[in-house]
Amino acid sequence: MKIYVGSDHAGFSLKKEIVEYLINEDFDVSDEGAFEFDAQDDYPDFISKVAEKVSKDPKNSKGIILGGSGQGEAIVANRFKNVRAVVYYGGDMDIVKLSREHNDANVLSLGARFISFDTAKNAVNLWLNTAFSEDERHLRRIKKVDSL
Secondary structure, three states: OEEEEEEOHHHHHHHHHHHHHHHHOOOEEEEOOOOOOOOOOOHHHHHHHHHHHHHHOOOOEEEEEEEOOOHHHHHHHOOOOOOOEEEEOOOOOHHHHHHHHOOOOOEEEEEOOOOOHHHHHHHHHHHHOOOOOOOHHHHHHHHHHHOO
16 A cells, blocks of 8 residues: 655644654655745645546555645545545544544544644554444445546
């Protein structure tokens, strides 16, 4: 499983920590930028790179994207075919688990201004290690979304 990671300036520091964590956990990681802090950069420039790669190989890849709230980043990612991006910015981790089990989400968008590294690490770990349920009702719903 290839994990693509991207962020703008708002998630830059947390992205670096997440990438290092994933590499230490032996995940196959590709950092899609930003590669230096620039307070004037624009999240679509980096998030689109992650989403495009996941879109091309949704069965064998996932994306982790970061921004201030994670909201705009998810909006960008969800513009790409085969991408199902969800947002997490703290609170009950069941939402992270359900995003995989029920929606087969393949991009996790983190709100870096609202969570610590430990919270982000736990969310990423839970998300990457939760399987899609393959339940017929969830498959049916995903097919309907994909047909829109």
